[in-house]
Amino acid sequence: AQTVTQSQPEMSVQEAETVTLSCTYDTSENNYYLFWYKQPPSRQMILVIRQEAYKQQNATENRFSVNFQKAAKSFSLKISDSQLGDTAMYFCALYTGANSKLTFGKGITLSVRP
């Protein structure tokens, strides 16, 4: 079985500052993929960033970057220069080819203060 744990239910950050969202996971697979999705109140699940487990280099997408620690099974998301539009729920998700499904964490509510 695979699990994804997001232990922080909510966080708040001042606009223009940096925030890090934590995620740990567990899987017995060697080949897997990790994702961060953003979900605004509209409930549309928007892909933020993705990381292949076989890649050592941390993924980066503009203001978003990850700290992928494979041995520790940790996958945190760093948001730099936070913007008001970043306010949303953020979900960490794990995909393995073994069962071809995404497993989500419980999510974290991020609020960006003006």
Place this chain on the structure above:
Amino acid sequence: GAGVSQSPRYKVAKRGQDVALRCDPISGHVSLFWYQQALGQGPEFLTYFQNEAQLDKSGLPSDRFFAERPEGSVSTLKIQRTQQEDSAVYLCASSLAGGRGNTIYFGEGSWLTVV
């Protein structure tokens, strides 16, 4: 189409009523997934199709839930004799192919409220 399209966006059903939720995946996407998301929770896997074959239905909570994708494109999730605990957002997602880590794209969801 440009993205995953779901309908209806909002549905209010009386307890005991049957409902059908439709998903139109991105053109050419082989894999299709259904997820259920209760308020304040992360999405929970329901079922997975590769083309018209339903390869995994382990997440369907009861035999009142049924999904199909007869021609390998549009999919319908049917819930019979709805109960209040069925109230949730039902998310459909698609990807080029499962098993290769292709990005999974989500629709906006169908919000079901059972009264």
